[in-house]
Amino acid sequence: MPLRGATCGFCGLLCDDLEVEVDGAALRVVRGACARSEAALAALGAVVDPVPRIAGKPASLDAALAATVEVLRAARRPVIGGLDVDVAGMRSVLALARRIGAVVDHAGGSIKYRNLHVLQEFGGITTTFAEARNRADLVLLVGDGWWRRFPRFVERILAPNGTERRIVTLSALDPATRLTLPKDADVLALDAPLTGMPAVCSMLNALVEERPVKPARLAGVTPQALQRCAEWLRAAQYGVIVWSAADLDWPHAELTVQAIARLVRTLNGTTRFAALPLAGSDADLTANAVQTWQSGVPLPASYANRSVDFDPNRYALRNVLARGEADALLWVSSLSGAAPPPVPGMPCVVLTRADVELDTAANVQIPVATPGIDAAGHLLRGDKVITLRLPRLREGGPPAVSTVLDLLLARLG
Amino acid sequence: MLTRLSGARIVDPAHGTQQDVRDLYVRDGRMVDRPRDGERIDRTWDAAGTIVMAGAIDLHTHIGGGKVNIARGLLPELGRQHSLAATDVCGACTIGPAPSTLATGYRYAAMGYTACFEPAMLPVNARQAHMEMGDTPIVDKGAYAMLGNDDFLLRLLADGANRAEIRDYVAWTLHATQAIGIKVVNAGGISAFKFNQRSLDVDEAHVHYGITPRTILRELARAVHDLGVPHPLHVHSSNLGVPGNVDSTLATIDAAEGLPIHLTHLQFHSYGTEGDRKFSSAAARIAEKVNASPNVSVDVGQILFGQTVTASGDSMLQCRNSRHGRPPKWVVMDIECDAGCGVVPFRYRDRDFVNALQWAIGLELFLMIRDPWRVFLTTDHPNGGPFTSYPHLIKLLMDRSFRNGVLASINPEAAAMSALGSLEREYSLHEIAIMTRAAPARILGLEDQGHLGPGAAANIVVYEPHPDPEVMFATPRWVFKDGELVAERGEVKTVICGAIHTVKPDFDRGIERKLKGWFEQHHTQSLSSFKIDDEEVCECGRAPRLAVHACRARTA
Ligand SMILES: [Zn+2]
Ligand SMILES: [Zn+2]
Ligand SMILES: [Zn+2]
Numbered sequence: 001m002p003l004r005g006a007t008c009g010f011c012g013l014l015c016d017d018l019e020v021e022v023d024g025a026a027l028r029v030v031r032g033a034c035a036r037s038e039a040a041l042a043a044l045g046a047v048v049d050p051v052p053r054i055a056g057k058p059a060s061l062d063a064a065l066a067a068t069v070e071v072l073r074a075a076r077r078p079v080i081g082g083l084d085v086d087v088a089g090m091r092s093v094l095a096l097a098r099r100i101g102a103v104v105d106h107a108g109g110s111i112k113y114r115n116l117h118v119l120q121e122f123g124g125i126t127t128t129f130a131e132a133r134n135r136a137d138l139v140l141l142v143g144d145g146w147w148r149r150f151p152r153f154v155e156r157i158l159a160p161n162g163t164e165r166r167i168v169t170l171s172a173l174d175p176a177t178r179l180t181l182p183k184d185a186d187v188l189a190l191d192a193p194l195t196g197m198p199a200v201c202s203m204l205n206a207l208v209e210e211r212p213v214k215p216a217r218l219a220g221v222t223p224q225a226l227q228r229c230a231e232w233l234r235a236a237q238y239g240v241i242v243w244s245a246a247d248l249d250w251p252h253a254e255l256t257v258q259a260i261a262r263l264v265r266t267l268n269g270t271t272r273f274a275a276l277p278l279a280g281s282d283a284d285l286t287a288n289a290v291q292t293w294q295s296g297v298p299l300p301a302s303y304a305n306r307s308v309d310f311d312p313n314r315y316a317l318r319n320v321l322a323r324g325e326a327d328a329l330l331w332v333s334s335l336s337g338a339a340p341p342p343v344p345g346m347p348c349v350v351l352t353r354a355d356v357e358l359d360t361a362a363n364v365q366i367p368v369a370t371p372g373i374d375a376a377g378h379l380l381r382g383d384k385v386i387t388l389r390l391p392r393l394r395e396g397g398p399p400a401v402s403t404v405l406d407l408l409l410a411r412l413g
Numbered sequence: 414m415l416t417r418l419s420g421a422r423i424v425d426p427a428h429g430t431q432q433d434v435r436d437l438y439v440r441d442g443r444m445v446d447r448p449r450d451g452e453r454i455d456r457t458w459d460a461a462g463t464i465v466m467a468g469a470i471d472l473h474t475h476i477g478g479g480k481v482n483i484a485r486g487l488l489p490e491l492g493r494q495h496s497l498a499a500t501d502v503c504g505a506c507t508i509g510p511a512p513s514t515l516a517t518g519y520r521y522a523a524m525g526y527t528a529c530f531e532p533a534m535l536p537v538n539a540r541q542a543h544m545e546m547g548d549t550p551i552v553d554k555g556a557y558a559m560l561g562n563d564d565f566l567l568r569l570l571a572d573g574a575n576r577a578e579i580r581d582y583v584a585w586t587l588h589a590t591q592a593i594g595i596k597v598v599n600a601g602g603i604s605a606f607k608f609n610q611r612s613l614d615v616d617e618a619h620v621h622y623g624i625t626p627r628t629i630l631r632e633l634a635r636a637v638h639d640l641g642v643p644h645p646l647h648v649h650s651s652n653l654g655v656p657g658n659v660d661s662t663l664a665t666i667d668a669a670e671g672l673p674i675h676l677t678h679l680q681f682h683s684y685g686t687e688g689d690r691k692f693s694s695a696a697a698r699i700a701e702k703v704n705a706s707p708n709v710s711v712d713v714g715q716i717l718f719g720q721t722v723t724a725s726g727d728s729m730l731q732c733r734n735s736r737h738g739r740p741p742k743w744v745v746m747d748i749e750c751d752a753g754c755g756v757v758p759f760r761y762r763d764r765d766f767v768n769a770l771q772w773a774i775g776l777e778l779f780l781m782i783r784d785p786w787r788v789f790l791t792t793d794h795p796n797g798g799p800f801t802s803y804p805h806l807i808k809l810l811m812d813r814s815f816r817n818g819v820l821a822s823i824n825p826e827a828a829a830m831s832a833l834g835s836l837e838r839e840y841s842l843h844e845i846a847i848m849t850r851a852a853p854a855r856i857l858g859l860e861d862q863g864h865l866g867p868g869a870a871a872n873i874v875v876y877e878p879h880p881d882p883e884v885m886f887a888t889p890r891w892v893f894k895d896g897e898l899v900a901e902r903g904e905v906k907t908v909i910c911g912a913i914h915t916v917k918p919d920f921d922r923g924i925e926r927k928l929k930g931w932f933e934q935h936h937t938q939s940l941s942s943f944k945i946d947d948e949e950v951c952e953c954g955r956a957p958r959l960a961v962h963a964c965r966a967r968t969a
Contacts, residue, residue: 007942016942087544087953098504119487123742123756125732128537129937130749134564135607156937238607268732272609274747292485293477293545295506296492296513306499308506310489378540378953385479385748387540388942389949 003030007390009335009372010036011150012280012382013129013157014390022394027373034151043337043355044373050354050398056361061399061407067364068330069411071347075328077304078102081317081340082333082351084282086377087387089401090290093332096405097303099412103326105300105317106287107338113312114245115277116288116298117254124261127240127274128383133157137165138236140229142201142260143247144171144194150244150278150382154180158242166236168229170200188229192219197248200226201259208233208266233267244278280382282336289380317341334368334401351405354398367398375400415440416896417454420461421875424842427467427851427864432843437465439871442896446867460875463890466846467865468527468872470853473647473677473712474794476517477531477545477556479538480724480754483744484511484795487756488722502908510722510758510795518550519908520801523900525874525889528553528862528914532596532647532677533726535559535752539590540945540953543913547954551899554954555857555914557647558590559726561597561629562604564750565931570632571622576639577921580968583636584920585928589943591950593857593914593962594644595637596677598726599651600626603753606729613729615651615664626651630668638672640918641964643858645673645710650682653730657686659695663702671708675856678714678793679703680775687830692767694774694831700781703788710856711782712789715775715806716768717798722758725796731755750935761798769827773820779810780836785847786855804886810840811882845882858962859914871896913956918964 006018011034018032020041027045029037052064059067072078080097083090083106097104106112118124132139139158146153154177158167162182172191173181181187192200196219206213207230215223233239241260248256260275267273279285292298297310300317313319320326321343331340331350339358340350347363354367354374371377372390374397380387418437438445438454448454475481485492492509497516499505506515521529529549534542534556546554560566560583569579583595601624602613608621615626634646650665652658662682666674676682679699687693703709720739725731728745731754735743738757745755761768775797782788790807794800809816813836820828828834840848854863861869873893879885888903899907925940932940947959 014938016938091548095504098499116486119742119744120489121742123487123744125745127747128749130751130935131607131747133937134750134935135747237609272607272747288486289482289541290544290548293482293514294504294548296485296509296511296516297489297507298486303505306505307496309496310493378544380541383749384483385535385538385541385746386938387538387544388938389540 008037014381047354050367053365078328079326082331083287084335086371092402092405101304118257135238136240138239140168140241142243145247146244147177239273286380417457421463421465426847444869469849470528472853473532478542484722514548522551527872531556537749537751543954553911555593557594557596558592567622580636581920581924596647598649600629602729627668634672641966679711696777710787712791714793718763723796728753763823769824773831785844786852804883808883912958
C-alpha cells in the first residue's frame with residue numbers, strides 16, 4: 001500500500017508530518033494522526049465518484065454550472081459564504097465577488113472577529129508556534145476547548161519530547177490532555193469555569209499592574225492561586241498566553257481577548273510576553289488574509305456598487321440573511337464539511353466537500369476537492385505567518401474550488 | 414510585431430548623458446535598435462515634444478508579506494476612507510496608508526513604475542510575500558530575504574562557523590525563498606529582543622549568543638559579496654529612529670570593511686543629539702562618510718507629512734517607538750526563530766519639531782550625497798509616506814524655491830536647525846532618471862531593466878514636459894510595460910502580470926543535512942515544506958516568467 005507524506009488541513013496547526021496510506025479512494029493516517037484528520041479522511045475515503053446535483057438530482061458539471069449562472073444572473077444582492085478554501089480558491093471567490101457585486105463572509109466570521117476586533121482597537125504582541133515551542137518558559141492556557149480544536153498542540157508545541165516549562169491552566173484540563181503533559185510538569189491549575197474567564201483575566205491584569213486590589217475568591221479560584229499565578233507571570237522570561245477564540249463564546253467575548261492583550265502588554269514592560277491566539281482552522285485566516293491584501297480591508301466585505309467596503313456588523317452573513325438583504329446564497333466550502341445555513345425561499349448554490357449530504361435540496365450542489373486530499377492547495381497556518389502547500393494525496397476526485405469558480409466566471413463573461 | 418515611438422527626447426543615463434530626439438523601436442516586448450531591412454512597422458506612437466525614460470524601479474517598497482497585511486487589518490477605517498471604484502479593467506479596492514495589492518500595482522504602473530522590490534521578506538513568510546506580490550498587478554517584483562536574526566545563523570556565528578558554511582546557508586536561503594538579495598534588519602537586535610534586550614549597539618554582545626551586530630554585518634556582507642549576488646547586503650542599521658544613532662550608522666558602514674553595502678531608509682538613521690531637545694540632524698556627517706565610501710549606496714526613506722503606518726521587521730525598535738504611534742494601536746510579533754515585525758501607525762505633522770526635522774534631514778541627505786548612482790528615491794513606503802508621493806518628492810528635489818517655501822511653513826525651530834535652506838542643489842531630469850531607473854537596475858543586477866538600449870524590456874514612460882515636475886511625474890501620457898500600453902494619463906488601460914526577479918548562486922547543497930536536523934529539532938514545519946520551487950513561486954506569484962539574474966562568484 002503506498003504511503004504518502006501529507007499535511008493535515010483540518011485544524012490551524014497544519015501538521016506537515018503525516019503519513020497516509022492510500023488504497024484506492026480509502027485513506028488511513030498511519031503517522032501524525034489526530035481526531036480531526038482521522039474523521040475527515042474516513043469520511044472522504046468513503047465517497048466514491050461524487051456528482052453534482054440540481055435540485056437533488058444527479059447532473060453533469062456542465063449542467064450544474066449552467067444552472068448556477070442562471071441563479072447568479074438573476075440575483076441582485078448575492079452573498080458568498082463558507083470560504084473554508086485554499087488561497088487559489090479564495091482568489092477565485094474574490095474575482096467572482098467583484099464580478100457579481102457580492103457580500104462575502106467566512107462561516108466562522110463572528111468567532112474570528114473576537115480577535116480581529118481587539119487588533120483593530122488595541123493591537124497586540126504576538127508570537128508563533130516555533131517561538132513558543134523553543135523559547136517559552138511559561139504558557140498560560142485560556143479556555144476549555146483548545147485541545148479538541150487543536151489536537152496536536154501539546155505534542156507539537158506545548159511539550160514536544162517532554163519539554164518542561166511552567167504551565168498555567170485557567171480552565172480545568174480534560175484528563176486525557178492532562179496525561180499528555182510531561183509527568184512532573186510544573187502546572188498551576190486555576191480550574192475556573194468558562195464563565196469566570198473575564199473576571200479572572202481582569203483580576204490578573206490588576207495584580208500584574210500592581211493596582212491596589214484585594215484578590216477575592218473569583219469564579220471558584222482562591223485569592224492565593226490568583227496571587228501565585230500573577231507571580232509566575234511576572235517571573236517568566238518568555239511567557240505565552242494561548243487561547244482559541246472559538247472557546248470564548250459569550251456576548252462581548254472580545255473584552256476577554258482585550259484583557260489578555262492588555263495583560264501581555266503590561267508584562268512586556270519588564271519581561272517578554274506574547275499572545276498566541278490559536279486560529280486558522282477552516283481556513284479562516286486564509287480567507288481573511290487574501291481578502292485583506294487584495295482589497296485592503298478584511299472580511300466581512302461587500303463588493304456591491306463596483307466598490308469594496310468593510311463592516312463587521314453590516315456584512316456579517318447571518319445579519320445580511322436575517323435582515324433579508326440577500327436574494328441568492330453561494331456557499332463555498334472545501335475543508336470543514338459544513339452545510340450552509342438554511343435559506344428558505346432563496347436560491348442556493350452549494351460547493352461542498354465530497355462527503356457532504358444536504359438535508360434540503362439546494363438548487364445546485366457541486367462537490368469540490370478538499371485541499372491536501374484531492375488537490376494541492378495553500379493554507380495559512382494558525383500563527384498567521386506561515387503558509388504551507390498541502391500536496392495532493394490521491395488521483396481523481398472532484399475539481400478544485402478555483403477550477404469550478406473560474407469556469408463559472410468564464411461563463412458569466 | 415514592431416512598434417515605433419517617434420519624436421521624443423530620450424533621457425537614458427545608462428547610455429550616456431546626451432538627450433537627443435530620436436525614434437525608439439519595440440519588437441515583441443523588447444527594445445531593438447532599428448527595423449530589419451524591409452520590416453513593416455505595425456504601429457507608430459507619435460511622441461513628439463515628450464520626454465521619454467525607461468520604466469522606473471523602486472528598490473525598497475513594502476508591497477508584500479505578512480506585516481503589510483497586518484497593517485491593513487489594523488487600520489480598516491483608513492482603508493475604507495480611500496476606496497477605488499472598479500473600472501473596466503481594474504477591480505474594486507482601497508488605497509489607505511497600507512494600500513491593497515491591487516491598488517499598489519495600478520498606481521505604481523500609472524506613475525511609470527514597472528518593477529518593485531519588497532525589501533523585508535521573512536524566509537518563513539516568503540510564500541505569502543510572493544502571493545501578495547502576485548496579486549500586485551502589472552509591475553515586476555522581487556524580494557530580499559531577511560537574515561541576521563534567525564537562530565540558525567546566530568548559532569553558526571556563535572559556534573565560529575567557517576565562511577563557506579555561512580555562504581552556503583545564505584545561498585540556500587536565496588534559493589529556498591526565491592529572493593534576489595539579502596537584507597539584515599537591526600542585526601541581531603530582533604533576536605536579542607526575544608531575550609528581553611531592549612537595545613543593541615553595533616559592538617554590544619547579544620545576551621544569548623555573545624556575538625555583536627558588527628560580526629553579523631561583516632559576515633553577511635562577505636557572504637553576499639563572495640556569492641557574487643549583484644545587490645550588496647541591504648542593511649537596516651541598528652537604533653532605528655533613536656536620537657544619536659549617527660554613531661551606530663557610521664559604525665555600520667565600517668563594519669562592512671570596504672565590501673559593498675546598501676544602507677536603507679538612511680533618514681531614520683541620521684540623527685544627532687544636539688540642541689535643547691537633544692534631537693538634531695546628522696545628515697552632513699553621514700553624507701560626508703557616504704561620499705567618501707564608494708562601497709556604500711543608500712536609499713533615503715524620506716518622510717512626508719500625513720497619516721501613514723510603519724511596518725518593519727525591527728520588532729525591538731518598533732516596540733520602543735510605539736508610544737509615538739497615532740492612532741495609538743500597534744502590533745509587535747516574534748516570529749518563528751527567524752525574525753520579527755512591528756507595525757505602528759504614524760501621523761507625521763509639519764508643525765511637530767521632530768517630524769519637521771526628519772523631513773528636512775531626508776532632503777539634506779538627498780542633496781548632500783553627490784553621486785546620484787548611489788542614492789535612491791524612496792519613502793520606505795509606507796513607513797515614511799506612501800509611494801504615491803514620489804512626484805511631490807521629485808519636485809522637492811528639482812525645485813529649490815518650492816522646497817524653501819515648504820521649509821518656511823514647517824516647525825520654525827526645526828527649520829532653523831536644518832541646513833536645508835542653504836543647499837542650492839537642484840536635481841536635473843538626468844539625475845532623477847539615474848536614481849529612479851539606471852542606478853537601481855545596476856545595483857540589483859537587472860541587465861534588461863532601467864534603460865532603453867537594444868535587448869532591454871520595453872518598459873517605456875512617456876512624459877509631457879511641464880513646468881511643475883510634480884504634475885509631469887504624476888501622470889505620464891503613456892506607460893508601456895514589456896511593450897504593452899498599461900496606463901495612459903493616470904488611468905490603467907491593461908492589467909497584466911509581472912515577472913519575478915531572483916538570483917540563484919551556486920552553493921554546496923551539503924548544508925541541507927545540517928538544516929534538516931535543525932528543522933526537525935526546532936521548527937514546526939519540515940525543511941521540504943519550507944522550500945519554494947520555481948513552479949510553485951510562479952503559481953503563487955502569478956508570474957509568467959521567473960527572471961534569474963546572473964551571479965559571478967568571487968571565490969573558488
Ligand atoms: Zn490535524
Ligand atoms: Zn527597514
Ligand atoms: Zn523598509
